[in-house]
Amino acid sequence: MPVGGRATRLLPLTAETSKAALRLLNRPLVEFSLLSLARQGVRNFIFGIKGYTNYRDLYDYFGSGYGFSIRYNIKPRIHIKYQPNIDDIGSADSARINMEYYNINTPLFAVQGDNIFEIELEDLMRFHKKKNALMTIVLREVDNVKGLGIADINPDGRIKQFIEKPLPEEAPSNLANTGLYVLSPKIKHLFKEKGIKKIIKNRNRLDFGYDFIPYLTNTDRAVYGYKLKGKWFDVGTPNNYLQAMQNLLRGQFSMLKDFGGRIDEKYKIWVQGESEDSAIRRHEIIRKVRLGKIDIKGPVVIGRHCLIQEGTTIINSCIDNFSRIGKNVRIENSAILDRTIIEEQTEILDSIIGRHVTIHSNKNNPTKINSTSVIGDNVTIQNGCTISKTKIYPHQSIRGNFRNEILMTS
Template structure:
């Protein structure tokens, strides 16, 4: 079957970053530095490595930091050689990740597209988004990156249901098989979860999913979620597939994930990694007992 090629990516960065406050009180979450670059640039690099040359960054209003950063990287001769085009779209209201994707619709022109969230940093030998695109090209149906998590942690994610045979088949195919998804449940309790396979921040979507997002309006106080659009698409007879990602993922939207990402990318940095590794090997870390500051006493 002929499938329209994926040539564009949507990168929503309008989230509030509440899990990493106070770091996000003075800067967007996606602009938090990891070693020598902001978080968002790691995802941009992954998108470019997948062969995509047009990226739509979706910001919230009054976020000049992203334009400043784009102006900065355009001065890099290597970046100019890549011929990557980046446009900025604005999510006018904080109505959820589905609304953020919908804000980029004028650039998508009824073509399939990638969606990537900047606080999920993925590491694998082959660029994960290239694998996702290759799998999408087999069916032309929406395809999601999935990761297995401990069942006690499922309440933080969108969780998928799938036929019983699918996971064992995927294992035999070394993680390359497509898993048919029969339902999507957003942030279930462990007892409600249909599985422990969760959606991570990489999707290849089709215009039909944009149509489903559009049906979720008008806004009535409930977030317009991408998971709801996917669920409705399945209920209406659409097919969605998942790919079980087995590489390394950092949840850089959490404090511990951010620290882990700093350490990993620091150790693997081409210029700084050797010196950083030496520092970690040679350093001793005495335990420090922090004293809580006492409230000032009132003068008599």
């Protein structure tokens, strides 16, 4: 799993956090991929990490994979390894480093850390083996090719041409790269070819989409396209994050349809909390829901140790652990990350609120956040703010009204 760049499209959420560790439905984003593969028998994972933040966030949370295995009852347990402390110059270079360092002599399944997917791994591997492929790229049909890598394939699935992010009028097909690859161990020898060394020298980069795949197709290597039959969610932008959250809440990821603590089989409402302390708070929230003192509509996940006061409405949203929500708050189609305080009368629509955020608000000066606004970690928002289509970077105190702005620290 290459985990390299800064994930600029998800800023300010990723200003100080690895994209793979960004919380989605109260767990790190990459956990969905790990779970999908672990439940199909994969037991060995390598995080192709570049940079301190990526290493810190993933190693501190996952370690060697022991805790993950216990949490999801994966037996025998998974083993997670990490890229040695060697900076790569792209996703394909990360694969090169790790295949050499860990002496990998079996097929390698490469997965991008910001995607959530469902794939029948056995079927994919059968296809790869049948074609005697050097590399198999998982493709999916798309309506809009903008910003995607596009492949042109023969009737037998062999890729004739691959173009990374072509202009729509120049795209050879509508088959897009999902960032899921099967690599033959023989591919290790290609990294030593003069053509690859020339690319590295001239571009100081070896990326799968821009460099390595075009090199393979241009030199007539056996690269095949496998059409994805399952779901695939890109979580690379705030809009996509919120859409993926909605899809997951509605049960469109078969590997994880129960988020823990469902209060009733009739409704998709989960209030998490298993320990004695968190169970007390869980039961209090459920009591308020059943008495009609809290209005919850559509699928909603509420994390552990949350406090939600009366008069609050939550619709199609996720509230992460240790969050406190005051009276008469409205949260709709939004993600509230952990340890956030939201005071009374706040309205949050179609937005993402980062970790450890405080939103001040009262009856006379209510705060409103909407239109895919993204609030970074540890931000304080003062009473009476209206924030629309705005990004706020971490560790700021904000006062006033903002529309379509980016607020960065000075």
